[in-house]
Amino acid sequence: MDQFWVWPAAILGLILLVLVIVKLCGVEPRDAAALMGRAMQSPDFWGEVARRSAVLGLCGLSVVLSFRAGLFNIGAEGQLLAGAIAATAVATKIFGSETPWFVGMPLMVLAGCAAGACWSLLAGVLRVWKSVSEVISTLMLNLIAIWLLRYVVSYPQLLQEPGSNFSQGAPFVESLRFSRWGGTPFHTGVLLVPLILAAAQVFLFMTRGGLALRATGLNPVAARACGIRTLRLGLLTFGAAGALAGCAGAMGVMAQGYLPHALFPDYGYMAIAVALVAFLHPLAVLPSALFFGFLETAASTTQTAGVPNEVLFAIQGLVIVALLCRGVRLPGTKREDAPA
Amino acid sequence: MSDPNFSIDLAAAVLRIGTPLILAALGELILERSGVLNIGIEGVMLGGAFFGFWAGYASGSPYLGALAAMAVGAAFTLLLAALVLRVRADQIVAGMALNLVALGVSNTAFSIVKRGVTMAGNADNFRAPKFGALFPNLTQIPLLGPILCAQSVLTWAALFLVPVVWFYLQRSERGMELRAVGENPEAAAASGVDVRACRLKACLAAGLLGGLAGACLTLEFADTYAERCTAGRGFVALAAVVLGRYSTLGTAAACLFFGATFAAQDRFQAAGWSIAPELLQMLPYAATVCVLALSLRRNTGAPAALGKPYVR
Numbered sequence: 288m289d290q291f292w293v294w295p296a297a298i299l300g301l302i303l304l305v306l307v308i309v310k311l312c313g314v315e316p317r318d319a320a321a322l323m324g325r326a327m328q329s330p331d332f333w334g335e336v337a338r339r340s341a342v343l344g345l346c347g348l349s350v351v352l353s354f355r356a357g358l359f360n361i362g363a364e365g366q367l368l369a370g371a372i373a374a375t376a377v378a379t380k381i382f383g384s385e386t387p388w389f390v391g392m393p394l395m396v397l398a399g400c401a402a403g404a405c406w407s408l409l410a411g412v413l414r415v416w417k418s419v420s421e422v423i424s425t426l427m428l429n430l431i432a433i434w435l436l437r438y439v440v441s442y443p444q445l446l447q448e449p450g451s452n453f454s455q456g457a458p459f460v461e462s463l464r465f466s467r468w469g470g471t472p473f474h475t476g477v478l479l480v481p482l483i484l485a486a487a488q489v490f491l492f493m494t495r496g497g498l499a500l501r502a503t504g505l506n507p508v509a510a511r512a513c514g515i516r517t518l519r520l521g522l523l524t525f526g527a528a529g530a531l532a533g534c535a536g537a538m539g540v541m542a543q544g545y546l547p548h549a550l551f552p553d554y555g556y557m558a559i560a561v562a563l564v565a566f567l568h569p570l571a572v573l574p575s576a577l578f579f580g581f582l583e584t585a586a587s588t589t590q591t592a593g594v595p596n597e598v599l600f601a602i603q604g605l606v607i608v609a610l611l612c613r614g615v616r617l618p619g620t621k622r623e624d625a626p627a
Numbered sequence: 628m629s630d631p632n633f634s635i636d637l638a639a640a641v642l643r644i645g646t647p648l649i650l651a652a653l654g655e656l657i658l659e660r661s662g663v664l665n666i667g668i669e670g671v672m673l674g675g676a677f678f679g680f681w682a683g684y685a686s687g688s689p690y691l692g693a694l695a696a697m698a699v700g701a702a703f704t705l706l707l708a709a710l711v712l713r714v715r716a717d718q719i720v721a722g723m724a725l726n727l728v729a730l731g732v733s734n735t736a737f738s739i740v741k742r743g744v745t746m747a748g749n750a751d752n753f754r755a756p757k758f759g760a761l762f763p764n765l766t767q768i769p770l771l772g773p774i775l776c777a778q779s780v781l782t783w784a785a786l787f788l789v790p791v792v793w794f795y796l797q798r799s800e801r802g803m804e805l806r807a808v809g810e811n812p813e814a815a816a817a818s819g820v821d822v823r824a825c826r827l828k829a830c831l832a833a834g835l836l837g838g839l840a841g842a843c844l845t846l847e848f849a850d851t852y853a854e855r856c857t858a859g860r861g862f863v864a865l866a867a868v869v870l871g872r873y874s875t876l877g878t879a880a881a882c883l884f885f886g887a888t889f890a891a892q893d894r895f896q897a898a899g900w901s902i903a904p905e906l907l908q909m910l911p912y913a914a915t916v917c918v919l920a921l922s923l924r925r926n927t928g929a930p931a932a933l934g935k936p937y938v939r
Contacts, residue, residue, distance in 0.1 A: 312739055359719050409916075418927060419919045422666060422719060423869065426862045427912040434912075438905035559723050595738035597854070601731025607724035608706070611716035 297609055301602065314593050326588045334471030338542060340580030341477040342367070342551055345535035347561030347572045348487055349528040354567055354617055355491065356524040357504035362410060362425025363532040364555025365432035366403040370533025372439055373402030375446055375546040378459045388462045395463065396537045403533015404526040406432065411525030415518050421525075429555060440548055448545070456546030464544045476538040480573075483531075487569035500524060504618040532558075553600070557583075560603045563610050567618070579603070637890060642782055645886025647672070647843035649785040651864035652871075652878050653792050654836030658704075659868055660796060661829035662809035662932040666722025667707055668837050669861030670729025675700045675841025677733035680852040681740060683845070693781075693842045700838020701831050703729055708830040712823050715936035734854050779847050781839070788836075793875035805829060809930030812937045822937050837861070859912060866915045872928035888914045 306316045326332045346363040353360035374395040382391050410428060413419040439446040440454045448457040465474035491497040503510040503517050511517050532555070540546050561579050565571035582603075586596035651672055658665050665671070675696035683692025703725060710721040796802040805825055807815040812822045844860070845852050863885050870884075871877030888911040895907055 308735065312735075361719075361723065413916070413920050417920050419916075420869065423862065423866045423919065424916055426859070427866070427916045430859045430862075430912040431909045431916075434905050434909045437908075438903055441905060442903070556723065556727060559720070560727070563720065595735050597731055597734035597738065599731065600727045601735060604724045604727030604729075604731060607720065607727065608710065611710050611721060611724065612714050617717045617720065 301606075304602070304605075305598070308598050309589070309594050312594050314589075319589050319592050319594060322592050323585060323588060326585075330469065330471045330473075332584060332588070334468070334473035336577065336580045336584045337477045338472040338474065338580075339551075339583045340576045341480045342535045342539055342554055343557060343561050343579050343583075344480045344484060344572055344576035345531050345538075346554055346558035347565065347576050348484060348569055349531040349535075350558045350562035351565065351567050351569055351572060352487070352491075352500070352524055352531070353528045354562060355504045356500045356521065357507060357618065358414075358521060358524055358528075359420075359422045360407060360410065360425055360525060360528050361422060361559065362407060362428050362555065363528070363535075363558045364551075364553065365425065365429035366406045366529040366532035367536035367539070367555060368432040368436050368550060369406035369529075370399030370403040370536030371540045371546060371550050372436060372446070372536075373533070374399040374537035374540050375456045375459075376439075378463045378540075379446060379457045382460070382463065384460045386460065386462055391463045392541065395541060396534055399533040399537025400530035401533070403531070403536065404529040406533070407525045407529025408522065411522050414525075415522060433549075436546075436550065437548060440546055446546060454548045456540075458545045459541070463541065465538070465542045467542075472542070474542045476542060479538075480576075483534075484569050484573055491569055501618065557603060560607050563607055637894065639778065640890040640893070641883055641887045642778055642786075643847075643886075644889045645883045646778075646782040646785045646847075647840040647860060648864050648867060648882035648886055649789065649879055650781070650836050650843065651840035651861055652867040652882050653785075653788055653875070654833035654840070655864055656868050656871075656873065656875060656878050657792065657796070657805070657836075658826075658829045658833035659933055660809045660873060660930055661805045661826045662812060662930055662935065662937070663707075663711055663826050663829065664718045664722065664934045665704065665707060665725075665830075665833055665837075666719050666865070667703065667725025667729065668722075668833070668865055669857055669859065670726035671700045671703045671834055671837035672841035672844070672857045672861045672864075673733050673855070674703050674729045675838030676844045676856055677737055677841075677852050679838070679842030680845035681736070683842075689846050692846050693839055696838040696842035696846075697835045698838070700836070700841065701834035704830040704834030704837070708827050711936070712826055712830075715938065718934050718936075730855075733852075737852055737854065779843075781843050781847060784839075789875060789879045796875055806930070809932055812932050826937070840864070863911060863915055866919060869927065869929075870915075870918060870922060873930065874928070884918070885911055885915065 309316045309319050346367060349363050349366070350360070377395050377398040378391065382394075406428060407425075410419075410421045410424040413424050414421045437454065440456050441447055443449045443451075446456045448455060451457075465476050467474055491501065499510065499515045499520055502513065503515060503520055507517050535554075536550065539550055543550075557579055561572060561575045564578065565575040582599055586594075586599040590596040651668055655665060655668055678699040679692045679696030681692075682695030683689050686692070706728070707721055707725050710716040710724070711718050794802075796806065804815065804820045807818075808820060808822050808825045815825075816822050840860075841857065844856050849856065864882065867881035867885055868878050870881040871879070892907045892910055895902055896904060
């Protein structure tokens, strides 16, 4: 950050890279740009950006908390799906058509948070008591959750819509859906995300718990010597990170109105990029999530012109690579550190 | 179930499905013993799967396909090496970045290449040849003959590499240096070993093997590339190294075990068991988590410097 020219240079490089790929895909860059220009004038586009950014923001915050505590919980994807499944189960199996929103919606979110936390704590418990690396267990739990979702939406005795030929959940009653603003994908739940991020910022930097969490991430041995119960803190962090991702899943289905066959694929991995671009600061997750949410929406827009939207993964990977090269470090792995 | 043909068939399937796992895990083992963790192995395999397929398809030769896959795998791990060894980035984050880059590059390249061409269909010409086809006499050996000769040359390469890697790691001087680098890089450097060069070579080896493992999936299992065709196999290979307690033979055995869980998937489905296919799909991953949970003790056998950046 000592040299300010790198940021404009990086953005310029990104634009050039995208143009080259667009050209390689046999699409005239001018056409793609025109398509983007038209799309960006519609409120639907920006509503979609907000909807995707909300999910990325919550998952990004989940990653921020884990990384700050020195935990490589990369299972936001699975925790998100667990939350979505639980919220759907509550909405379609417990509540009938007469449920008022102020009863149903909080319970759905709670169920989503609880399911996400449980899914994450599976990895947490294995890490604490069996020293199974959370990297491997969360990656496996992601894959398991993807198939769990496909499982529950494929059988009517589970969550599939009865009498439907499609693998998807039954639609929620109207009162359990987030209302869309002016017909755009923007929904009420989006407004909660900045509040949660601000709360997390206060927690992480202005409370004892936040200090303990950061201290543990920086140096677990020293933290333990200071009387911090690092194991308990680790488990709590796993739970909180899972709850955030699960909340994102619950809000995702409440905006969608039903449980689809696949939900926010790979957002859990994108969340790592979101967290790193935010330099692991909760409030900075907001612009970072908006940036990636915009890229996501732009990619699915230009896909209609024939540009494969998988390009986005390469861009995200390169963004992380660039950040790592710029010396972005996780807590506890500073450049000057001698290996312990 | 007691039908001998069924057992032979199953053993052959376990070997075949275990092949990419063994190849990838051996590469990962060498790399981890040198102190570098490569979470990006899934991406390396995916890159190998696509570019191996593409080169094989374009040239019509499975050998060129395998070579291309290995080259791409090595290129991807060189990116990891640059991040981990030069800028001393966190290994797990660098590995995830590698996964994203590889996923993006492979799938984008696939979308571009497949445009206007149907790439599926009869692709026998670039399939990895079966060993039995090269040496028909060996098929006559009872029991082992049908199991081993039904395998492609890739399986034979994997089985051949197991003792080679064991010898290299446990008995050769270079292997000892590499293990020393993974356990205590400062001491190794003090005794005159170039830590970064050693880890760089380990990265290259892991890339070559990981790329070849990916090529198995497209050159042998399927006739075409599918997005995400690695389906977490790289991560399973990662787990196999942990389960094998960082020993060569243990890792290979763990790979065969996980290969068996993948093979069991198809068998259960074929046997008409009334288990939902979606649940069977979870089997290898659930087995990985459960077996790791049951097997691990405090002393995991991991190299002491695994995952730690080295500062001269």
